[in-house]
Amino acid sequence: MADCLFCKIIAGKIPAKKVYEDDKTFVIEDINPQAPTHVLILPKKHIEGVNTAKPEDADIIGYCQLVAARIGRERGIEDGYRTVYNVGPKSGQSVFHLHLHLLGGRDLKWPPG
Numbered sequence: 855m856a857d858c859l860f861c862k863i864i865a866g867k868i869p870a871k872k873v874y875e876d877d878k879t880f881v882i883e884d885i886n887p888q889a890p891t892h893v894l895i896l897p898k899k900h901i902e903g904v905n906t907a908k909p910e911d912a913d914i915i916g917y918c919q920l921v922a923a924r925i926g927r928e929r930g931i932e933d934g935y936r937t938v939y940n941v942g943p944k945s946g947q948s949v950f951h952l953h954l955h956l957l958g959g960r961d962l963k964w965p966p967g
């Protein structure tokens with residue numbers, strides 16, 4: 855998608871701090887971190903969000919969770935982290951290229967705001 859911020863980051867057209875990459879995902883540090891670990895797991899495929907995903911996107915939506923678990927292990931935050939797909943503007947979704955937040959490294963409140 856030509857006008858998508860995360861597609862541009864994945865293509866290297868906009869700089870970002872890359873954490874991890876494989877054939878299906880691209881992982882970056884969030885530019886405005888809300889926790890000591892706050893990374894975004896981006897599918898390389900442009901999908902707007904969980905609410906518009908198609909049945910064939912189920913694998914990548916789940917795979918992002920496994921990538922998050924791997925990073926959680928590597929960062930030593932397995933005593934408590936959170937993975938979040940924000941869906942829709944009222945949830946705070948501001949970038950409409952599906953992405954999984956991984957937040958950890960501090961006590962996390964429940965319910966989230």
Ligand code: 5GP
Pocket residue numbers: 859870871882883884885886887894940946947948949950
């Ligand atoms: P959303 O609110 O859509 O769930 O999450 C978008 C996230 O992307 C936010 O946490 C925001 O800080 C992050 N973000 C927005 N623009 C950029 C950017 O240019 N680079 C990086 N690394 N993160 C960004």
Ligand code: ZN
Pocket residue numbers: 855858859860861862899900901950951
């Ligand atoms: Zn995109």
